[in-house]
Amino acid sequence: MRAAVERFRAVYGSHPLHLLTLIAGFALFGYVVAIIRPVTLWNPNAWWQSMLVWFAAAIIAHDLVLFPLYALADRILVAASRIRPRSTASVSPLNYVRVPALSAALTLLVFLPGIIQQGARTYAAATGQTQEPFLGRWLLLTAAMFAVSAVLYAVRLVLARRAKRPPG
Template sequence: MKRLYGASPLHLLTLGFAFALVGYVVYVAGFETFWNKDVWWQSIGVWFAGSVIAHDLVLFPLYAVADRTLRFGAGRTHRFRVSPLNYVRIPALGTALTFALFFPGIIQQGSETYRAATGLTQEPFLGRWLLLTAALYGVSAVVYAIRLASTRRLS
């Protein structure tokens, strides 16, 4: 099976289950709740095309250049015993994903609708996102410092 398929039978079973679950979610949410029954597939197509364009043509080149710049800067200095790359990449990824997730709240888009639905304002979103960003980078810096200290002791 592994030679024919390329992975274990458990992988194939898991993949089939995931596709079945996605199909069920699209069926339940698509036909009964959110989309017009006649054009629900068009909504998915437009969202997918927009995501491909936004990611592949805009975002990927930007973060590829940022990562290459970071690798170039870290590679030019040979004083690092432990590479700082992942200690910058991981908090940057967390920051970017939370920003993408909470972007409408951070820029207070739809504030009237949000207030009507929850009775709250969107004012704390930006401050909380900035605190989360600071915490992610702070924890990463502490872990990096611990890693540097432990490698110095071992050397």
């Protein structure tokens, strides 16, 4: 069995599960395209509310604006991590910054309508509450994620320094 998988990997370039996942993804995409109609994608009464417009705007905003910005931020972070003195332990801080930053960005994306109080009347009618605490809670969650990451980094630094210390 391993020989067959290795032959497949040599021809295809990846594991057979990769091909299976691609086929399943394209099948799902084909199903969605077959089910939805153009009316679903385009709103002739208010063109800016159309799914197609928002999808295109999301692609443009991400690929032309956001990706270069966070790629630049990551390059700066990588360059800054190379400048540290040799006396510090060999624990890279990169992932201890990347993980909470990505988590904060994803939670902002999920809760942005509540943070900017979009649909405040509908939310108040449905829940009897306001959307005022959303921003503060997101900021607290972000601070907590960075704090936990900083504590984990500090623990990792201590463990690395202890491992480097000669016994005696």
